[in-house]
Amino acid sequence: MNTFLTSLIDRLNFIVRILIGLGLLSMVALISLQVTVRFILPKLGMPAGLPWTEEAARYLMVWVIFLGGAIAARHGLLIAVTALIEALPAAPSRLLRRAALYLLAGIFLAMAWYGWQWTLFGADEVSPALMLSKFWLYLAMPVGCALAAANTLVLALQNGEAREATAA
Template identity: 85%
Template sequence: MNKFLMFLIDRINFFTRILLGVGLLCMVVLISLQVAVRFILPKLGMPAGLPWTEEAARYLMVWVIFLGGAIAARHGLLIAVTALIEALPTTPSRLLRRTALALLACIFAAMTWYGWQWTLFGADEISPALTLSKFWLYLAMPVGCALAAVNTLVLMCQNGETQEALAA
């Protein structure tokens, strides 16, 4: 595979990992704030509520799941049943693995397209607490699935190059 393309994808994944870390940190802060406001402040005689923190944490979790799945796809860490691939001889095993990865990339591409359709469909909805367009929530699916499709194709090509080098 083209070294520049690999470099570009790895850079995108690097920044995606940073976004994942920031997203997880924000979720922890928001949920901790919600717990403090809901349970600690009333004991001090200061009842208060921050309903937007739950919604923001929930929306961040959706983004973290889709982006994290894309990063997992790059490293072959998505859940898989590999008993048949491991039981087969080398050549059929390689072929079956590449076929499975190609099928997975196609599924991610279809999810990207349908996710974009859903994003456009739900763009008029407004979230109750944050009063944001749900476009930003629904956008997590097409973005995450597009990145997962690219990462799966890169993994497929990388595995092919590695196994060809081992065979030589």
């Protein structure tokens, strides 16, 4: 079961990494377009404006941050204070690390639930430039946090398997 779950999450993370890359590439293209339109075209005597590019880049950045955080959770790369874990002997250290990962997964699940509530609450709002429902912006939090919870659980399960393998 653990290997199936790990494989499933890793495949999902591969797709998410591609989406993150496309999001970053799109942000660069949008901001480059905005700089060109705002600063270069007026110098050529062609004043113009594209306010939607800033908003689109900002919304993409929110999605990239939440999805990137979820990927970081899979590899244990989120910021952490590990002084106590490192100071303990091996067995209690592994136990405390695993407990911390399960607690973190629970926090991510709570954030996903509250994020979903916020998404539903703000679904009637419309973005000023894109005229897009804010549902799509707010959806980044529950999706990113749910994926972070799944990645953290897989990391905790892998830590448990590593402990069992060294004990045998």
